[in-house]
Amino acid sequence: MPQFANTYIWLFVRRASSWEGSVIHLITGKGGVGKSTVAASLAWKLAAAGRKTLLVELGERSYFRHIFGAEISVNPVFINSHLSVSRWEGEACLREYIQHFVKVEKVVRLFFDNKVMKALVHAAPALKELALLGKITSGPRRVGPPLPYDELVVDAYSTGHFRALWRAPVGMAEAIPFGPMGDQSRSISQIIKDPAQTQIYVTVIPEELPVTEGLELARDIQNELEQTPKIVLNRWLESPLTAEQLRPFAGHDFAAYLGQILDRQEGALAQIQTRGLTVLKLPWVFSDAMAEKVRTLAARLEAV
Ligand SMILES: Nc1ncnc2c1ncn2[C@@H]1O[C@H](COP(=O)(O)OP(=O)(O)OP(=O)(O)O)[C@@H](O)[C@H]1O
Numbered sequence: 001m002p003q004f005a006n007t008y009i010w011l012f013v014r015r016a017s018s019w020e021g022s023v024i025h026l027i028t029g030k031g032g033v034g035k036s037t038v039a040a041s042l043a044w045k046l047a048a049a050g051r052k053t054l055l056v057e058l059g060e061r062s063y064f065r066h067i068f069g070a071e072i073s074v075n076p077v078f079i080n081s082h083l084s085v086s087r088w089e090g091e092a093c094l095r096e097y098i099q100h101f102v103k104v105e106k107v108v109r110l111f112f113d114n115k116v117m118k119a120l121v122h123a124a125p126a127l128k129e130l131a132l133l134g135k136i137t138s139g140p141r142r143v144g145p146p147l148p149y150d151e152l153v154v155d156a157y158s159t160g161h162f163r164a165l166w167r168a169p170v171g172m173a174e175a176i177p178f179g180p181m182g183d184q185s186r187s188i189s190q191i192i193k194d195p196a197q198t199q200i201y202v203t204v205i206p207e208e209l210p211v212t213e214g215l216e217l218a219r220d221i222q223n224e225l226e227q228t229p230k231i232v233l234n235r236w237l238e239s240p241l242t243a244e245q246l247r248p249f250a251g252h253d254f255a256a257y258l259g260q261i262l263d264r265q266e267g268a269l270a271q272i273q274t275r276g277l278t279v280l281k282l283p284w285v286f287s288d289a290m291a292e293k294v295r296t297l298a299a300r301l302e303a304v
């Protein structure tokens with residue numbers, strides 16, 4: 001056998017045996033609580049620690065371009081030596097997913113260009129969710145284009161849509177007992193249910209409604225994915241004075257207002273702690289520059 005063929009086989013075997021795929025981090029929470037900011041900060045922290053990290057946003061519009069000042073598309077954009085950012089869109093992932101089963105590009109094109117199939121794809125959103133989670137878990141499952149990263153951080157939709165995301169493969173794994181679609185769904189479910197491979201972060205802010213919604217989601221994750229998410233308590237107001245120290249000044253409007261905020265956030269923290277969940281507390285950063293917020297929060301995440 002020629003020397004180059006030996007080298008090629010050696011490299012292939014080495015990659016197949018040493019690379020186990022990335023650790024997947026899924027960031028969710030109620031709309032507007034800071035999911036994208038937390039996802040970017042976590043990715044920044046991991047990259048700063050020397051882990052090769054891909055930060056992914058889902059959907060048609062990019063939020064990360066405002067943070068990193070670069071156009072974000074499916075091809076990863078290099079932010080620094082360890083951090084890249086990418087945007088994955090449902091239909092493109094579905095095309096890649098179908099290609100995995102069908103192999104022949106011409107047939108895939110026929111499938112997608114067919115009016116009936118187009119209507120089906122739009123009417124059955126679970127297909128896109130399945131394809132997205134299929135891509136997110138493709139590293140450890142060793143299918144599709146390689147994702148050579150140590151960590152994959154996904155800004156993974158808000159509460160309701162996030163439920164739809166994981167319920168797609170979990171539901172299909174139960175509904176389809178055999179065949180390639182059932183097998184794929186089972187292997188995807190297995191990875192998102194395994195805390196060694198997938199970590200889930202529910203972001204909340206210290207107010208009653210987001211915490212209640214976040215805790216309901218955490219309970220569903222525990223029941224249906226059989227793993228316990230971490231709670232990211234974001235936008236915590238770090239006051240130089242405690243609520244107790246403010247009490248003597250309660251006659252002053254501002255002191256009374258600040259005291260109320262501090263009481264409310266302590267109440268929110270207690271509400272989470274009664275559930276025995278791990279809490280990562282992140283401060284309210286007062287800066288207009290998004291990149292600055294991300295760097296500050298990343299440094300805080302390093303400390304926890
Ligand atoms: N810890 C923080 N300190 C200061 N500002 C923050 C913090 N976290 C988030 N923000 C700000 O709050 C706003 C909402 O944050 P972000 O866009 O990350 O939320 P989201 O949950 O991703 O929102 P959406 O549901 O719309 O996707 C942004 O202006 C962001 O800069």
Ligand SMILES: [Mg+2]
Nearest residue numbers: 035036063155
């Ligand atoms: Mg967002």
